[in-house]
Amino acid sequence: MTTRNIDEKVRLYHGTRSTFDIPDGNHACGVQGPCVWFTTSPAIAQHYIGHQAQTRMMVFNADCPHAMHDPITFHQIGGSPSNPDLMQICMSHGYVFTVPESRKADYSTPLICTREGRLATVTDHDIIQILTTHYGYDFSPERDLYCYFRDGKVIRPEEARRGMLIESRPLETLNLYDARRGDSFEYDYNNAQLFNYAKNMGYDGVVIGDRVHSDDLGHLDHAGYAIFPHALSKLSYATYPTQCPQFEQYDQLIDYDNAVTRQPTLQHLDRLLPPSAPNIDVNTLVTAELGMFENTPSCRVNFGLSSEALALTNQGRVELGPKFFNLEQEARRHVLVHELCHFISDSLGHELSFNMSDVGCFGPKSSDGTLQGPNGTFKPDECLTESLAIYLQEPAALQRMYPKAFEYVDSLLRFGTLSNQQSQEIAAFRTAFEHQRQLKSDEVLAAMNTLMTHNKEGSTAQPRIYQALQQILSDGEVDNTTRQLVQSLSMPEAVQPSSEYLRRARP
Numbered sequence: 001m002t003t004r005n006i007d008e009k010v011r012l013y014h015g016t017r018s019t020f021d022i023p024d025g026n027h028a029c030g031v032q033g034p035c036v037w038f039t040t041s042p043a044i045a046q047h048y049i050g051h052q053a054q055t056r057m058m059v060f061n062a063d064c065p066h067a068m069h070d071p072i073t074f075h076q077i078g079g080s081p082s083n084p085d086l087m088q089i090c091m092s093h094g095y096v097f098t099v100p101e102s103r104k105a106d107y108s109t110p111l112i113c114t115r116e117g118r119l120a121t122v123t124d125h126d127i128i129q130i131l132t133t134h135y136g137y138d139f140s141p142e143r144d145l146y147c148y149f150r151d152g153k154v155i156r157p158e159e160a161r162r163g164m165l166i167e168s169r170p171l172e173t174l175n176l177y178d179a180r181r182g183d184s185f186e187y188d189y190n191n192a193q194l195f196n197y198a199k200n201m202g203y204d205g206v207v208i209g210d211r212v213h214s215d216d217l218g219h220l221d222h223a224g225y226a227i228f229p230h231a232l233s234k235l236s237y238a239t240y241p242t243q244c245p246q247f248e249q250y251d252q253l254i255d256y257d258n259a260v261t262r263q264p265t266l267q268h269l270d271r272l273l274p275p276s277a278p279n280i281d282v283n284t285l286v287t288a289e290l291g292m293f294e295n296t297p298s299c300r301v302n303f304g305l306s307s308e309a310l311a312l313t314n315q316g317r318v319e320l321g322p323k324f325f326n327l328e329q330e331a332r333r334h335v336l337v338h339e340l341c342h343f344i345s346d347s348l349g350h351e352l353s354f355n356m357s358d359v360g361c362f363g364p365k366s367s368d369g370t371l372q373g374p375n376g377t378f379k380p381d382e383c384l385t386e387s388l389a390i391y392l393q394e395p396a397a398l399q400r401m402y403p404k405a406f407e408y409v410d411s412l413l414r415f416g417t418l419s420n421q422q423s424q425e426i427a428a429f430r431t432a433f434e435h436q437r438q439l440k441s442d443e444v445l446a447a448m449n450t451l452m453t454h455n456k457e458g459s460t461a462q463p464r465i466y467q468a469l470q471q472i473l474s475d476g477e478v479d480n481t482t483r484q485l486v487q488s489l490s491m492p493e494a495v496q497p498s499s500e501y502l503r504r505a506r507p
Contacts, residue, residue: 004178004207008170011261012038012225012235013045015242017163023232035195035205036232038225042165042260043253046242047212047220049163056160057085059127060145063349068128071121074111081111085149090122093130163242164420168235176225177203195226204231216248238411238419264413266392269340272413277343278316286332290325308335311342334389338375341388345381348412353380355426358433361387361405374402388413440477447478447486454489461489 006012014023014036023036039045060068075082076099087097096114103109113120131137131147136156139145148160177198179191191208198206210224227235247253264272269282278298285299293301298317302310305321312319318339324332345353356362362373362383373383374390387405390398391413399406411419418426448469455465468482478486 002178004176006174012168013042014038014166015045015049034229035226039222041257043256044222056146056148059147062144068124077108088152164239165242167238172234174204176205176207178207180209240415240419260414274347276316282336286329309339311339313343313346338389341385345385353384359425359429361408443478450486450489
C-alpha cells in the first residue's frame with residue numbers, strides 16, 4: 001500500500017446515466033461512503049452505464065435530411081442479414097424479406113422486400129413512422145434520431161441507457177491512497193476500514209483493484225479511483241455523449257481507449273481523414289521536384305494555380321501550384337497537412353466553423369475591427385482547417401495562441417464530437433444572438449414607424465428624419481444619433497399656456 005500522486009497529465013473517466021455536469025460526491029456509494037468512482041479507461045467507464053447489453057443505430061441524420069426518403073437496400077452476406085436490427089423492426093410490422101431463387105448460392109445478395117404480398121421499399125421515413133407510432137420515440141428534423149436495441153428487440157427510449165461520459169483532469173496534484181496489492185485479485189470496494197483510514201489521513205481518494213462485467217469480454221479488471229467529495233473541486237470536467245462501444249476482442253477496447261485518451265498527432269492523420277480524402281504520401285511530396293512530378297488521380301500539378309495548393313474536397317483531390325515546389329520541406333509539409341485537413345473540416349460541416357468563430361475560438365477582433373484567425377485571414381472554414389493542421393503538428397503553439405480552438409479541436413479529434421459544455425456554449429450564443437437580432441428588428445420597425453409618422457412636409461425635423469431613414473436603410477439597425485431623434489420625436493409636445501392663464505399670471 002503506497003501513496004500515488006496524479007497530475008494534469010492523467011485523464012479520469014466516469015460513466016453515468018445522470019444529467020449533471022459536475023458530480024458533487026454526496027451520494028453514498030456503499031459502505032465506503034460518499035465518493036465518485038473513476039477509471040483511466042473511457043471504454044470501461046461506459047461499461048458501468050450498462051451499454052454492453054444494448055446497441056444503437058442512427059435512423060435519421062439531421063445533416064442529411066434529403067436521405068430520409070431514399071430506399072434502404074437489405075443484403076444477406078454469408079447467410080446472415082447485413083442489418084438484422086433494422087430488418088427485425090420491419091418484419092415485426094408486416095415486411096417480409098426473401099432471397100431471390102436465382103441468387104441463393106451467392107455469398108452476398110440483395111433481398112427482395114414485400115408487404116401484404118406486394119413488392120415494397122423501406123425508407124428511413126418508414127422506420128421513423130414505426131418508431132414514433134409504436135415505440136414512443138420523438139422525432140424532430142433538427143436533431144439526429146437513434147434507435148436502441150437489446151437482444152434484437154427495440155428498446156423504448158425511456159428504457160434505453162444513453163447516459164454520458166465524464167472526462168476529468170486534475171487541476172492540481174491529487175494525493176491518493178493506493179491500496180492495490182501487486183498481482184492480488186482482491187477487490188476492496190467494500191472495505192470500509194480502508195476508506196475511513198484514507199479519509200482520516202487526509203487523502204484525496206483511494207485507488208483499488210476493481211472489475212466490471214462485459215457481455216462480450218467477461219470480467220474486466222481495472223484500477224478504480226474513488227475520489228472523496230472534498231477533492232472533486234480539484235478536477236476539471238467535460239461531458240460527452242456516450243458512444244455505446246461494442247467490443248468483440250480485447251484489442252478493440254484498447255484501440256478505442258488509445259484513440260480517446262491519447263492526443264492525436266500527424267502520424268494519426270490517415271485514421272482521422274474521412275473516406276473522401278485522397279491517398280497522399282506527404283513524406284514523398286515534401287521532396288518532390290516539379291519537373292519530375294507525376295500526376296495521380298489524388299494529386300496533380302495545376303500550373304494555373306496562384307496559391308501553393310488547393311484542396312478540391314468535392315473531387316477528392318489536392319492540386320499543387322508551381323509555388324509549392326519553391327517552398328522548404330517543412331513549409332511544404334504544413335501546406336499539405338493543411339490541405340488534407342480541409343477534408344476533415346468539410347466532414348465536420350461548415351456550420352461548425354462559423355459557430356466556433358462566433359464563440360471566440362479564433363481570437364478577438366483587432367483594433368480595426370477585423371477578426372484575425374490562426375492563418376492570418378479570417379475565414380471560418382480556413383481558421384478551423386488551420387487549427388486542425390497546427391494541432392496535429394504543433395499542439396502547444398495552438399494551445400498557447402488559441403486555447404479555445406485547441407479545446408474544441410481536441411474534442412472533435414478524440415471523441416468525434418464536441419463536449420456537452422461546448423455545444424451548450426454555442427447554443428447559448430445562438431439564443432443570445434437571436435434575442436439581440438429580434439430586439440434590433442423590433443427597434444428598427446418602431447423607429448421607422450415613428451420617423452414616417454413625423455415626416456411631414458415643411459417640418460423643421462424633416463431633414464434630420466430623412467438622414468435617419470437613410471442611416472437605418474444603410475446599416476440595418478438604429479445608431480445612437482437616430483435613436484436620440486426617435487426619442488425626441490416620441491416625446492409629447494409641451495402644452496402652451498392659454499392667454500387667460502398668462503393674464504392672470506401677470507403681477
